[in-house]
Amino acid sequence: VYKSSWDCLQKTFRHEGMRGLQKGLFPAILKESSKNIFRLGLYDPILNTMHPLNYPGEASTAPAWKRMIAGATCGAMGAISANPFELIKTRLQSHSAGSLAVGNQYAYTGTFSALRSIVVTDGFMTLYRGSVISIARSMFGSAANLTTYSLLKDHARNNWGAQDGVMLDMTSSLASAFVSVVVMNPMDVVRIRLYNRSSQSSSQTTLQSIRHILTTEGPLAFYKGFSTHFMRIGPHFTLTFVFLGMLKRYLIEGSSSNVAGSKTSSMILHPKEESVPSSVIAMREEQI
Numbered sequence: 005v006y007k008s009s010w011d012c013l014q015k016t017f018r019h020e021g022m023r024g025l026q027k028g029l030f031p032a033i034l035k036e037s038s039k040n041i042f043r044l045g046l047y048d049p050i051l052n053t054m055h056p057l058n059y060p061g062e063a064s065t066a067p068a069w070k071r072m073i074a075g076a077t078c079g080a081m082g083a084i085s086a087n088p089f090e091l092i093k094t095r096l097q098s099h100s101a102g103s104l105a106v107g108n109q110y111a112y113t114g115t116f117s118a119l120r121s122i123v124v125t126d127g128f129m130t131l132y133r134g135s136v137i138s139i140a141r142s143m144f145g146s147a148a149n150l151t152t153y154s155l156l157k158d159h160a161r162n163n164w165g166a167q168d169g170v171m172l173d174m175t176s177s178l179a180s181a182f183v184s185v186v187v188m189n190p191m192d193v194v195r196i197r198l199y200n201r202s203s204q205s206s207s208q209t210t211l212q213s214i215r216h217i218l219t220t221e222g223p224l225a226f227y228k229g230f231s232t233h234f235m236r237i238g239p240h241f242t243l244t245f246v247f248l249g250m251l252k253r254y255l256i257e258g259s260s261s262n263v264a265g266s267k268t269s270s271m272i273l274h275p276k277e278e279s280v281p282s283s284v285i286a287m288r289e290e291q292i
Contacts, residue, residue, distance in 0.1 A: 009232040031092045031115045034115070035089035040244070044078075068151055073147075134199050137198065178242050181240075193226050
């Protein structure tokens with residue numbers, strides 16, 4: 005049993021080398037790709053449907069509750085698409101030989117070997133084990149992340165005179181990552197237990213898992229691995245939103261340079277109305 009995140013890192017590197025620290029990399033890439041197609045790709049369209057640019061009687065900036073609903077909706081869709089890859093990633097990463105082996109062990113040779121073995125041995129629906137808690141995690145996490153990030157940026161621009169750019173993206177995304185980890189970590193603990201259980205114990209429900217952790221380990225067990233979780237989520241969210249911000253600013257600049265000579269906008273994130281001022285469009289484009 006590992007005593008801490010640092011102890012886990014040291015022992016894994018000592019026994020398995022750098023390769024051991026990169027277990028599950030391919031399903032992790034597949035998971036993030038499939039999830040963020042929905043989580044980030046649909047956030048603006050959903051929010052724009054709820055709060056159009058020319059929304060009557062309201063400011064152009066969407067309120068927090070609409071951002072939270074948009075974030076939770078696209079987060080749920082992302083969780084459904086990513087759950088099979090998350091399950092495979094967890095099992096690949098938890099597998100270890102010799103004295104480091106703890107819990108259930110699955111000797112998969114790779115992502116597609118795991119996929120085939122799970123479907124043949126346990127059935128297709130096993131790929132969606134833990135999907136209830138995974139959807140809840142993604143809904144709350146995405147709502148917290150996207151809402152916190154966008155509100156912090158708006159507040160910094162409107163009240164502190166901050167200029168939109170890489171530094172604002174970095175600070176806002178890192179703060180939103182911390183909030184997201186606080187919200188998601190308890191559900192992460194439960195989800196990983198569900199993913200890694202054996203088929204013999206597959207009848208255990210999400211609520212039973214929560215009750216078991218609470219009664220046997222106490223409430224603080226839900227925040228096991230918090231520091232490691234933040235060490236992963238912090239850089240991940242920061243890089244994601246820095247690159248996303250750079251892309252959106254590039255698209256906004258390209259749209260502004262072409263608006264005089266064209267009635268249709270080249271922007272891909274929001275439909276535009278000719279009556280909407282370009283300053284409002286730019287503000288709405290930067291809601292995330």
